[in-house]
Amino acid sequence: MAYDYLGLVNDVNRRLNEVELTSANFATTTGFYSFAKDAVNSSIRHIQQEEYEWPWNHVEQEEVLLAGETRYSYPYDAKTINMNSFRIKRDDNLATNTIKLKVLSYEEYLDKHVDTEYNSSNTGTPRYIVRAPSRELLVVPSPDKAYELIYEYYTTGFDLELFSDVPNLPEQYRYVIVDGAMYYAYQFRGDMQAAQLSMQKFTQGIKHLRSININRTEYVRDLRVHF
Amino acid sequence: MATQWQTFPIEFRGGLISNLTALQQGTNAVGSATLLQNFEVNKEGGYSKIRGYSKYSAQQVTGSGPILALKVISSGRIVAARKNGSNYTQYYYSTGGAWTSMATSAATNGGKAKSVLFNLDGDDKVIFVDGTNYPAIYNTSGNSTTFMTSSNSTDVLGAQHVAIFKNTAFYAKGNTIFFTAPFTVDDFSVANGAGSINVANDITGLAVFREQLIIFTTDTIKRLTGSSSADFQVSPITDRIGCINGDTIQEVGGDIMYLSPDGIRLLSATDRIGDFGLDIASDTIVKDATTFLSQTPEFCSVVLKEKAQYRIFAYVLSEQTEAAKGLIATKFVSQGAGGLAWSTTKGIKAFIADSRYTGTSETLAFANEDGYVYVMETGSNFDGGNIEAIYESPFMPISDPQIRKTFYKMTLYAEPSASMTLDLNIKYDFASATNTKVVQPSTQQISSTGSQVFLFGASSSVFNSSTYGGELDKVYNTNLIGSGKTVAIRLEDLSTNPTFTLDTALLEYSQEDRQ
Numbered sequence: 082m083a084y085d086y087l088g089l090v091n092d093v094n095r096r097l098n099e100v101e102l103t104s105a106n107f108a109t110t111t112g113f114y115s116f117a118k119d120a121v122n123s124s125i126r127h128i129q130q131e132e133y134e135w136p137w138n139h140v141e142q143e144e145v146l147l148a149g150e151t152r153y154s155y156p157y158d159a160k161t162i163n164m165n166s167f168r169i170k171r172d173d174n175l176a177t178n179t180i181k182l183k184v185l186s187y188e189e190y191l192d193k194h195v196d197t198e199y200n201s202s203n204t205g206t207p208r209y210i211v212r213a214p215s216r217e218l219l220v221v222p223s224p225d226k227a228y229e230l231i232y233e234y235y236t237t238g239f240d241l242e243l244f245s246d247v248p249n250l251p252e253q254y255r256y257v258i259v260d261g262a263m264y265y266a267y268q269f270r271g272d273m274q275a276a277q278l279s280m281q282k283f284t285q286g287i288k289h290l291r292s293i294n295i296n297r298t299e300y301v302r303d304l305r306v307h308f
Numbered sequence: 309m310a311t312q313w314q315t316f317p318i319e320f321r322g323g324l325i326s327n328l329t330a331l332q333q334g335t336n337a338v339g340s341a342t343l344l345q346n347f348e349v350n351k352e353g354g355y356s357k358i359r360g361y362s363k364y365s366a367q368q369v370t371g372s373g374p375i376l377a378l379k380v381i382s383s384g385r386i387v388a389a390r391k392n393g394s395n396y397t398q399y400y401y402s403t404g405g406a407w408t409s410m411a412t413s414a415a416t417n418g419g420k421a422k423s424v425l426f427n428l429d430g431d432d433k434v435i436f437v438d439g440t441n442y443p444a445i446y447n448t449s450g451n452s453t454t455f456m457t458s459s460n461s462t463d464v465l466g467a468q469h470v471a472i473f474k475n476t477a478f479y480a481k482g483n484t485i486f487f488t489a490p491f492t493v494d495d496f497s498v499a500n501g502a503g504s505i506n507v508a509n510d511i512t513g514l515a516v517f518r519e520q521l522i523i524f525t526t527d528t529i530k531r532l533t534g535s536s537s538a539d540f541q542v543s544p545i546t547d548r549i550g551c552i553n554g555d556t557i558q559e560v561g562g563d564i565m566y567l568s569p570d571g572i573r574l575l576s577a578t579d580r581i582g583d584f585g586l587d588i589a590s591d592t593i594v595k596d597a598t599t600f601l602s603q604t605p606e607f608c609s610v611v612l613k614e615k616a617q618y619r620i621f622a623y624v625l626s627e628q629t630e631a632a633k634g635l636i637a638t639k640f641v642s643q644g645a646g647g648l649a650w651s652t653t654k655g656i657k658a659f660i661a662d663s664r665y666t667g668t669s670e671t672l673a674f675a676n677e678d679g680y681v682y683v684m685e686t687g688s689n690f691d692g693g694n695i696e697a698i699y700e701s702p703f704m705p706i707s708d709p710q711i712r713k714t715f716y717k718m719t720l721y722a723e724p725s726a727s728m729t730l731d732l733n734i735k736y737d738f739a740s741a742t743n744t745k746v747v748q749p750s751t752q753q754i755s756s757t758g759s760q761v762f763l764f765g766a767s768s769s770v771f772n773s774s775t776y777g778g779e780l781d782k783v784y785n786t787n788l789i790g791s792g793k794t795v796a797i798r799l800e801d802l803s804t805n806p807t808f809t810l811d812t813a814l815l816e817y818s819q820e821d822r823q
Binding site: 097098099100101102106109110111112113114269270271272 | 712714715716744745746747748749788789790791820821822823
């Protein structure tokens with residue numbers, strides 16, 4: 082069974098001894114089948130909400146800055162942004178090297194650099210990146226050229242819609258998605274006992290995901306040298 | 309609530325029913341059928357695939373058009389007639405090989421013949437009347453057929469119906485019955501005891517029922533009692549319900565079945581002396597009967613005594629043999645319509661039919677316009693073709709029709725007589741094409757032949773390799789998928805496999821919560 086939306090819904094159908102859907106009737110079925118589709122998306126959402134930085138949600142974003150423009154919106158699907166990952170990309174045409182931007186707090190920005198937002202002559206190569214409270218990013222000073230800004234963030238994930246949509250979780254964690262979907266499916270069927278067992282398995286599965294994908298101890302580093 | 313598996317038995321009995329709404333039938337008549345095609349309700353229980361038919365003789369009866377007369381003399385001799393090249397009705401007999409001509413009618417364009425078999429002088433004889441010619445008399449002694457002539461009586465020229473009652477031959481023509489002198493079939497001398505009776509309506513059939521001759525007309529049913537011309541007396545049974553086709557009149561298990569304008573009726577005796585019951589036997593299959601009876605005015609019928617069956621066939625000249633339809637009624641009680649169970653046939657095209665029980669065997673013959681005479685209840689195919697046997701149950705709610713049930717297994721108890729391969733379809737929630745809440749499972753197969761069972765004639769049975777004598781399975785387990793609030797099962801066999809009997813199906817299911 083292919084690892085896609087149809088395959089996951091049919092995993093649920095098989096566990097409940099239901100007739101499997103096909104690509105032809107996937108979009109039009111209603112009732113329990115519609116609920117099974119929702120259950121798969123609910124399960125994926127549940128997994129996504131359990132951690133901020135699942136590795137499969139990691140995105141490297143490239144954004145071309147506008148000369149004189151300080152504020153830039155977050156990506157629409159950003160859950161967390163790695164503020165230490167911002168850099169200006171080397172560009173020989175713009176005569177710039179790769180420059181890593183330092184993080185400024187919004188309060189410090191207001192104290193020391195806020196004038197750059199209103200002073201169009203005060204532009205240059207950005208040196209700082211600021212997280213504004215309004216899901217915006219501020220580059221300081223305002224760019225004088227169309228620099229290319231690169232940074233990394235974690236998405237919130239996405240819902241599956243078409244039968245051929247593939248989740249961004251790796252296929253080896255398919256069973257965790259299905260365990261979670263079964264929790265919702267059993268609830269729909271009124272079988273609370275089986276629903277609770279599925280939830281236990283689902284929770285254990287998420288723990289397993291977390292231990293493999295989140296907990297990293299590459300080495301221990303003493304930072305006291307930076308006093 | 310944890311779901312517990314439960315078992316729901318479907319005992320195959322009751323036959324075809326079509327006078328109940330879908331849910332009522334599924335609730336109150338579990339095991340009955342909404343479609344029971346080429347099955348028969350078995351007297352020993354269950355539904356059995358009907359047996360096939362084959363040619364009685366590999367040769368056609370010479371002539372054109374449908375076979376006009378057919379009489380089973382014994383399992384080894386059949387008399388038939390067909391229109392010859394000059395449009396005269398020519399009579400033949402056959403013992404399974406060539407058809408031998410015996411006689412030809414004097415007039416052209418004779419109709420479908422009615423016949424009666426009798427023995428007044430030690431020889432089995434048959435009188436044929438075709439509505440145009442003088443009656444023909446076939447004598448088994450010498451295999452000869454002779455026609456009456458005007459010297460006998462001009463009254464019986466064009467006689468349409470014939471019966472033997474109280475050792476007297478009764479010929480019906482129009483609204484008059486002509487009867488012969490006792491112990492003769494061709495002496496119409498009044499001085500010897502012959503006579504005639506006008507019954508005031510066109511006669512559509514005659515049948516002997518116990519101590520009376522039943523006279524069916526288009527609008528009435530009368531009975532003739534007495535022993536001779538001196539005391540023959542006609543009295544009415546009903547002046548409201550007639551018989552519309554004389555070829556449908558048969559005595560079955562103590563009752564007379566016939567076709568009336570409102571369906572197939574039973575004329576049966578009651579507990580009161582001289583009284584008759586007139587049940588509509590086809591009431592339980594009113595929808596099927598209405599469809600069946602409205603397709604043509606041409607019918608024929610036959611009785612299968614061994615199985616207490618009445619079979620009636622509709623004949624439409626332009627219809628393909630594979631599409632020809634019929635009804636089977638099996639009697640489970642001696643009298644009345646309450647003990648009848650119905651099924652249908654598809655693929656038996658009969659214009660004329662006859663049956664006779666001789667010795668220890670019963671021979672059922674039928675024929676249509678292809679010129680061959682066929683014998684029913686033989687083999688497992690329709691003259692080499694597949695038999696399409698279908699059982700379809702009503703949609704059964706099992707418990708609460710508002711609660712969804714998930715189905716896991718079906719155990720079918722059946723009694724195959726050899727190879728059996730069935731297509732199983734499970735249908736949920738009335739199998740509506742527009743109901744997107746239910747996806748119907750695909751077809752599954754139930755097969756009887758295992759690797760250790762070898763059947764004579766099967767391709768897997770290899771000489772010097774296979775060992776015969778293995779027992780055929782009687783229990784077939786099938787895993788099911790799907791869920792629904794109502795469920796129906798459809799079992800279909802389209803093959804030349806021998807007959808089998810469906811006993812019971814057990815459905816294993818779990819019940820969900822109300823949603």
